[in-house]
Amino acid sequence: MPAYEQIKRYVIRRITEGDWKPGGLIPSETELVKEFGVARMTVSRALRELTSERVLTRVQGSGTFVAPQRYESTVLEIRNIADEIAARGHRHSARVLTLEPSDDPQALEALGLSSGPAFHSCIVHSEEGEPIQYEDRYVNPKVFPEYLQQDFTIETPNHYMVRLAPIQRAEFRIYAQKPDAYVRRHLSMEIGEPCLQLWRRTWVGDDAATSVQLWHPASRFHLAGNV
Amino acid sequence: MPAYEQIKRYVIRRITEGDWKPGGLIPSETELVKEFGVARMTVSRALRELTSERVLTRVQGSGTFVAPQRYESTVLEIRNIADEIAARGHRHSARVLTLEPSDDPQALEALGLSSGPAFHSCIVHSEEGEPIQYEDRYVNPKVFPEYLQQDFTIETPNHYMVRLAPIQRAEFRIYAQKPDAYVRRHLSMEIGEPCLQLWRRTWVGDDAATSVQLWHPASRFHLAGNV
């Protein structure tokens, strides 16, 4: 593995393990040059790439910092439903339906795992008591080994994961779709009402961290943002 | 402006002006080094960054190529339905239902116009003859004074506008919604089938250039992209 790649992974590891906190200063290029015994150009490339991946921010003259997590819009950034509801001045609540290991082959495939299990959670999020999102999530145990021990009525999976790991990339697809009966019941939807459905897969380094299906009642939800 | 940035812009210009076609080979690093009189590392950085931005693809041992068109990104990029269809190797056709001035107060409001008229167009876009998008668009005459004189069966409004003006910012909202009877008929949809609906407003400088509603049959369309 190239030296610049090793340095990138080292930086990510220090962040995910909590040694370097969001907003905090990390060692300078010169210090990393000494630590790894490489040329400055090599360290520079590693840090520059992590900056373009929004893991770091750099300020000429002062230093390199761990990027603060930003929340802007649901589609573009990795936005948290609880924060969105709070931003509207409303009360968020969550009901955990499922939280267990799973060997679903499609999920393993989406996470790039050759063998199981993956972690699986199903949660209904409500705004002022009214269900607004059905979240069906698979999680890579390699990235979040303690996922199953969390209490997701207190902190959403999204918030938990953003807090622990620097998301570098996300793919998404958006559909308008009829929910199945199970989802429809949990979202208190009328028969025939469509869902706005969002599939999203996020990456930490080269690992697919999580693959999630989010179902929203069309009458009570839309996505918005700007570019 | 740094040399690597100048080289990046040069490459993009050659591509946008059609000198270098998607899939085609571009000059090697060595040739660009001679052309610009810089070190190979500088050219390398420019081409590497364009590769990570998916403008180019590189194959060790054979060369650097212009990346083939992507078909994901409708939400983030200001993407053209005709290009998307062409990228799938299919045939695009358009039927113009409306093309005229309009004094609709909501539209004037959305475009920030104190007095009318705005320009209004309604177009149905089809993929291999099957309708896939109903486009209801209002345009700011100040930004595109000759909008009404265009033939939108040849070039889509989107392409026309992107060609003339540099879009700098866009807002969007995405809904899952039932179409009204008029839209449903034009999209050949069954009763009860939902639409994936996208509203978008784009800005050129401080002017709202256009405000558009796009309706898509849920069974034949989804949005995709990555961040």
Next chain:
DNA sequence: AAGTGGTCTAGACCACAGG
């Protein structure tokens, strides 16, 4: 064998921030 991209070095000069 020749040409391509992928990586790396050991220097250098610069702009900028903070004490």
Next chain:
DNA sequence: CTGTGGTCTAGACCACTTA
């Protein structure tokens, strides 16, 4: 003033593709 990041050079060795 010192330390930081931003850029650049002129070489080098390597892995890979194509002929």
